[in-house]
Amino acid sequence: MQLLYDVEYGVRRELIVRLVAVFFGAVLLCFYVGNLLPAAWCAGYFLAHALHCRYIVVHREIAQPHHVMIAGLSYLVVVVAFMWLPVHFSMNEAPEKIALGAILMGSTMVYQIRRGDRILWLAWAQIALFGVFLLLTVGSHMDDFDGYFAKLGVLIVVVVALAYTALAMLFTRTSRMTLEETAERLAQDQKMSAIGRLAGGVAHDFNNILTVVQGNLELYHLMTDRAERDAAVEEAQAAAKRAEAVVQQLLVYARKAPTRARVLDANVAVDGIVSLVNTLVPARIEKVHLRHPGRLPVKLDDAQLTTAVLNLVKNSVDAIEGNGSVEIITSEERLTEELATGDGHALPPGRYVSIAVADTGAGIPGDVLPMVAEPFFTTKPPGMGTGLGLSMVAGFVRSAHGGLKIESSDKGTRIAMLFPLVSLQEPVGQTSNAALEGGVPVGE
Secondary structure, three states, X not given: OHHHHHHHXXXXXXXXXXXXXXXXXXXXXXXXXXXXXXXHHHHHHHHHHHHHHHHHHHHOOOOOHHHHHHHHHHHHHHHHHHHHHHHHHHOOOOHHHHHHHHHHHHHHHHHHHHHOOOOHHHHHHHHHHHHHHHHHHHHHOHHHOOOHHHHHHHHHHHHHHHHHHHHHHHHHHHHHHHHHHHHXXXXXXXXXXXXXXXXXXXXHXXXXXXXXXXXXXXXXHHOOOHHHHHHHHHHHHHHHHHHHHHHHHHHHHOOOOOOOOEEEEHHHHHHHHHHHHHHHOOOOEEEEEEOOOOOOEEEEOHHHHHHHHHHHHXXXXXXXOOOEEEEEEEEEEEEOOOEEOXXXXXXXXXXEEEEEEEEOOOXXXXXXXXXXXXXXOOOOOOOOOOOOHHHHHXXXXXXOOOEEEEEEEOOEEEEEEEEEOOOOOOOOEOOOOHHHOOOOOOOO
């Protein structure tokens, strides 16, 4: 169902141009032919499109095989709704109407080649429809051709044109399916590679943690002093908590951690986080909070938002040597076209709430930038970071249906978390932040 939606409505500009052209074409045809037949054609085509689109949108998340069948049949209705007027004109005696009908039929056949439907029976059904339309058109003018050879030649031309269109449609379908299979295999290979790096990073971290736990437990049995034994147990407990933190970060990255999303004002949430940021940023670094003047309603887990912002701030502080500044910025951002995010995904056009952290550090090298959101990837020295901070942020943002926008140069880095702006139909929470009020920590 998603493929049917993408192939027909995925390219918005092309869809708008097509519908606008049909509308204005119908208006001009009404003046030319002197009746409302083109208006009925335009209205029927728009109605068929609306019903087809509505059916796909309603069922694409819960699609069953019979839903796909009905959606395919409804698209055939759309084709017939468009083609009947060109066929009617092509069967007319007036040369200008014949030419107009032929042009519309030809453009429709070219469009079907571009579609390259993945569903085989739907492609063959379209080919059969074109065969019927062509036969009706040519059959209505067969008496205009004199002699057996003239009529045979016309039939041969029609059959060749239909065969070429059929082969082109099937070839386009095969090419797209092959391309999709190749892309899927590549994505699977990349996923397996990421899993390998993830497993290696987890094994390395847990090996270090287990070494600390095991070492302190062994010391516990060797020590006789109560204070020393208590210190060994505390070290083991601290290592166990570090292991728990790694697991929680992995769960957030994999979007498996429990979330308590609610509608809140991003400004209010970030206001509460700023006080925590002040304790993380040393005095040598200037702290700036730029607040959006209006309300920014978003739906997310504010406890995970706190963790994400603190992770970004910590990365910014680590990137600044000497003096510098860290800015936390809330704003509204409008995307007019699809945005490729820093974690390898894409955001559709729309209105988003941006919560950004910008610094004046050394920046991220261009060859490193595509990998910064991968788990366990870090440029920090051993023991200075696990490489899970930004990947956890990416996982949290994706779980809130958003994305990361990463911009970096030798003058600094700006990482923005983009979340869909929600309507104000739901009540907006006015508390500063659940994590700052004794709320449940992330993952608990």
